[in-house]
Amino acid sequence: MMSSWLKNWFQSQKQTRKFHPFWIVLVVMATLAVGGVVWVATYLFKVEEVPAVPAVASSAMPGEAGAQTGNLPATDKPAPLSVEHGGDFSPPDPEDIPEGEFGDVIRLGKNIFTDTQTYASAYVGNGLNCVNCHLDAGRKPDSAPLWASFGMFPAYRDKNKQVNSYEDRLAGCFRFSMNGKAPPLGGKEMIALTSYSYWLAKGAPIGVALKGRGYPELKQPALAPDEVRGKGVFEANCAICHGADGQGTLVKGRYAFPPLWGGQSFNAGAGMSKINNAAGFIQANMPLGQGGSLNLQDAWDVAKFMTSHGRPADPRLAKK
Ligand code: HEC
Ligand code: HEC
Structure with a gap:
C-alpha cells in the first residue's frame, strides 16, 4: 500500500538523515492538492451565481428576453411560449x-x-x-x-x-x-x-403574433384553382345560405346571410377579393358552423369561383 510505503520511507529518512529527491515530489503534490481545492471552491461559487442573472432580465421584459440574455450563459429554463411561437390567448367574455x-x-x-x-x-x-x-x-x-x-x-x-x-x-x-x-x-x-x-386584447402580449391571428395561410392545392369545379363546391355547400346567385338572403331589409359578390358585397380592393385570403377564411370558417370541413382543393376552387365574380371597383383605381 502507498501509505505503509510512505511510512517506511519516512522511517528510513529519519535513520539516514540524508536528503532524498522524493521530498521534491511530495512538495509538488501537496501544492497541487491545495490548488485543486481552491479551484473547485471557486467553480462551485460561480455556478451558484448563474441563475440569478437571467431571472432579472426575463422578469423585466418577456418579449425581449431572447435579445437581452443573448450574451449571458444559457440556463435550462425554457423560453416563454408566446415569445417564439405566438401563444394561445382567450379574449374575455x-x-x-x-x-x-x-x-x-x-x-x-x-x-x-x-x-x-x-x-x-x-x-x-x-x-x-x-x-x-x-x-x-x-x-x-x-x-x-x-x-x-x-x-x-x-x-x-x-x-x-x-x-x-x-x-x-x-x-x-x-x-x-x-x-x-x-x-x-x-x-x-x-x-x-x-x-x-x-x-x-386585455392581458395579451404586445407586438407578438398570437396563434389564430388573421386568416390561415393555406398550402397550395394539388391542382390549380378552378372556377368550374368551384361552382360545384358552391352549389353543394354554400348556395343554401348565400343564395344560388351568391347575393345572400335578405330578411326584412337586412342580410341574414351576406352577399359574396355583386353591388352589395366587398369591393375589388378588399383583402377578401384576393384568392388566398378568401380560401383561408372559407376553409377555416365556412360553411358556417362547419369550419375545417372543406378539403384543401375544394376551398381553393370555391374561392376562385367566388373571387371571379363582379363587385364594386377598387376605389384607388376609380380615382385615377
Ligand atoms: C368582406 C370581409 C370583411 C369585412 C366585412 C371586414 N373585414 Fe376586416 N379584414 C378582412 C380581411 C380579409 C382582413 C385581412 C386579414 C389578414 O391580413 O390576414 C381584415 C383585417 C382587419 C383587421 C386587421 C386584422 C389583423 O390581424 O391585423 C382589422 C382590425 C379589421 N379587419 C377590422 C374590421 C372592421 C372594424 C370592419 C368593419 C368596419 C371590418 N374589418 C370588416 C375582411 C373583412
Ligand atoms: C349555414 C349557412 C351558411 C353556409 C352553408 C355558408 N355560409 Fe358563408 N356565411 C354565413 C353567414 C351567416 C356569414 C356571416 C357570419 C356572421 O356574420 O357571423 C357568412 C359569411 C361568409 C363570408 C364573408 C362575408 C361575405 O359576404 O363575403 C364568405 C366569403 C362566405 N361566408 C363564404 C361561404 C362559402 C364559400 C360557403 C360554402 C363553402 C359558405 N360561405 C357557406 C352563412 C353560411
Missing part, C-alpha cells in the same frame, strides 16, 4: 364588459362591429357588417380576431406603403371591405372600435 363610462364605449364598439349597418351607417357602402368576416364579434381565432390584431399596431403595411396606426387599419376595412368611407380619426366610431379591441 362579452358578459364581462364593465359598467360605467368605459363599459359604454366598449359596448358601442361592439355594436358598431356587429351591426355596422345601424351604428355606423354613414360609413358603409354595401350590405355587410364587420362581423360577417370577423366572426363571433371579432373573437373567433382564424377569422382575423380583433384581440390578435390590436397589439400588432402601429405597423408598416405594404398596401399603403406607410406605418399605420390601429385606427388606420380599421379605416382600411371601412374603405374596402365595407365599400364605404372611413369615419374620422379620433371620432366617436374609431374610439369605440379601438376601445372594444383594447378590451378584447
Whole structure:
C-alpha cells in the first residue's frame, strides 16, 4: 500500500538523515492538492451565481428576453411560449364588459362591429357588417380576431406603403371591405372600435403574433384553382345560405346571410377579393358552423369561383 510505503520511507529518512529527491515530489503534490481545492471552491461559487442573472432580465421584459440574455450563459429554463411561437390567448367574455363610462364605449364598439349597418351607417357602402368576416364579434381565432390584431399596431403595411396606426387599419376595412368611407380619426366610431379591441386584447402580449391571428395561410392545392369545379363546391355547400346567385338572403331589409359578390358585397380592393385570403377564411370558417370541413382543393376552387365574380371597383383605381 502507498501509505505503509510512505511510512517506511519516512522511517528510513529519519535513520539516514540524508536528503532524498522524493521530498521534491511530495512538495509538488501537496501544492497541487491545495490548488485543486481552491479551484473547485471557486467553480462551485460561480455556478451558484448563474441563475440569478437571467431571472432579472426575463422578469423585466418577456418579449425581449431572447435579445437581452443573448450574451449571458444559457440556463435550462425554457423560453416563454408566446415569445417564439405566438401563444394561445382567450379574449374575455362579452358578459364581462364593465359598467360605467368605459363599459359604454366598449359596448358601442361592439355594436358598431356587429351591426355596422345601424351604428355606423354613414360609413358603409354595401350590405355587410364587420362581423360577417370577423366572426363571433371579432373573437373567433382564424377569422382575423380583433384581440390578435390590436397589439400588432402601429405597423408598416405594404398596401399603403406607410406605418399605420390601429385606427388606420380599421379605416382600411371601412374603405374596402365595407365599400364605404372611413369615419374620422379620433371620432366617436374609431374610439369605440379601438376601445372594444383594447378590451378584447386585455392581458395579451404586445407586438407578438398570437396563434389564430388573421386568416390561415393555406398550402397550395394539388391542382390549380378552378372556377368550374368551384361552382360545384358552391352549389353543394354554400348556395343554401348565400343564395344560388351568391347575393345572400335578405330578411326584412337586412342580410341574414351576406352577399359574396355583386353591388352589395366587398369591393375589388378588399383583402377578401384576393384568392388566398378568401380560401383561408372559407376553409377555416365556412360553411358556417362547419369550419375545417372543406378539403384543401375544394376551398381553393370555391374561392376562385367566388373571387371571379363582379363587385364594386377598387376605389384607388376609380380615382385615377
Ligand atoms: C368582406 C370581409 C370583411 C369585412 C366585412 C371586414 N373585414 Fe376586416 N379584414 C378582412 C380581411 C380579409 C382582413 C385581412 C386579414 C389578414 O391580413 O390576414 C381584415 C383585417 C382587419 C383587421 C386587421 C386584422 C389583423 O390581424 O391585423 C382589422 C382590425 C379589421 N379587419 C377590422 C374590421 C372592421 C372594424 C370592419 C368593419 C368596419 C371590418 N374589418 C370588416 C375582411 C373583412
Ligand atoms: C349555414 C349557412 C351558411 C353556409 C352553408 C355558408 N355560409 Fe358563408 N356565411 C354565413 C353567414 C351567416 C356569414 C356571416 C357570419 C356572421 O356574420 O357571423 C357568412 C359569411 C361568409 C363570408 C364573408 C362575408 C361575405 O359576404 O363575403 C364568405 C366569403 C362566405 N361566408 C363564404 C361561404 C362559402 C364559400 C360557403 C360554402 C363553402 C359558405 N360561405 C357557406 C352563412 C353560411
